[in-house]
Amino acid sequence: MSRGESPLHVRGSGEMEREEPLTDAEREIIRDTWGRVYENCEDVGVSVLIRFFVNFPSAKQYFSQFQDMEDPEEMERSGQLRHHARRVMNAINTVVENLHDPEKVSSVLGLVGRAHAVKHKVEPVYFKILSGVMLEVLSEDFPECFTAEVQTVWTKLMGVVYWHVTGAYTEVGWLQVSSSAV
Amino acid sequence: MLSKKEKELIANIWERLSPVAEDIGAEALLRMFTTFPGTKTYFSHLDISPRSPHLLSHGKKIVMAIAEGAKDISQLTVTLAPLQTLHAYQLRIDPTNFKLLSHCMLVTLASFMGENFTAVAHAAMDKYLSAFAAVLAEKYR
Numbered sequence: 001m002s003r004g005e006s007p008l009h010v011r012g013s014g015e016m017e018r019e020e021p022l023t024d025a026e027r028e029i030i031r032d033t034w035g036r037v038y039e040n041c042e043d044v045g046v047s048v049l050i051r052f053f054v055n056f057p058s059a060k061q062y063f064s065q066f067q068d069m070e071d072p073e074e075m076e077r078s079g080q081l082r083h084h085a086r087r088v089m090n091a092i093n094t095v096v097e098n099l100h101d102p103e104k105v106s107s108v109l110g111l112v113g114r115a116h117a118v119k120h121k122v123e124p125v126y127f128k129i130l131s132g133v134m135l136e137v138l139s140e141d142f143p144e145c146f147t148a149e150v151q152t153v154w155t156k157l158m159g160v161v162y163w164h165v166t167g168a169y170t171e172v173g174w175l176q177v178s179s180s181a182v
Numbered sequence: 183m184l185s186k187k188e189k190e191l192i193a194n195i196w197e198r199l200s201p202v203a204e205d206i207g208a209e210a211l212l213r214m215f216t217t218f219p220g221t222k223t224y225f226s227h228l229d230i231s232p233r234s235p236h237l238l239s240h241g242k243k244i245v246m247a248i249a250e251g252a253k254d255i256s257q258l259t260v261t262l263a264p265l266q267t268l269h270a271y272q273l274r275i276d277p278t279n280f281k282l283l284s285h286c287m288l289v290t291l292a293s294f295m296g297e298n299f300t301a302v303a304h305a306a307m308d309k310y311l312s313a314f315a316a317v318l319a320e321k322y323r
Contacts, residue, residue: 058278125277125319132323158323
């Protein structure tokens, strides 16, 4: 099943559907809300990652420094965690700043995907889970701006991010056990 | 990944084991809780001591779902749709735990089936349970 470059629906057994591209209004919403979030980007990033690692502890396996940490306060002090939080927020920032440039978005996320697949060997499902955690934490920390409508738009953006990242995984030949296995 | 013969074998095995679903499920869970105590965290609201009603009923639920899926493996995504939603949106179980349960399930099956748990059956079952777990995790976000 080829992924194709088309932004239209690509469905296949086990493949994520590629949603339609973001509308202008949606991009505006994203830039707007992200602006607020990015003001506290380090704290938000750390918050998101801590929630992620507490709720899904298996994700810690890829991080030598805090693999065995369970206490959120201890995790908050971890340099490795804070560094990763910055990188995650910066990547999203780059995507948000370049929403008008699909090629740039694709190339940035391709790099992220390849690095995680090849160098760090991270199971792609963690990207999905992290997206979900991020949306939860953002709606908790920014309740005034994360309305239901805004949440929907961000969910769509996370879907696009995931699609690009897993594209890179497929490109490097990552063997995914999925429903296509049946 | 699963050949036609393997799918038939899996379907057969689960059909024959359905009557003892409760026992198999409860044992697999018990093994998992014993060997991987972290997994108990998802069951803090239940009494999961050996042979407790909760353990038996929960074990039965899980095995019945696995057996149901085995009836038509190519339709797994369709059959499991409601469970996908449950696990992804409500239960939010760290998907790594699916592997742990699958492993304990294999051990339980080996102990139940004895000689009938041949190398071929083992391999096929392992593939099936991996696919099952992968499908369950598909809706996570």
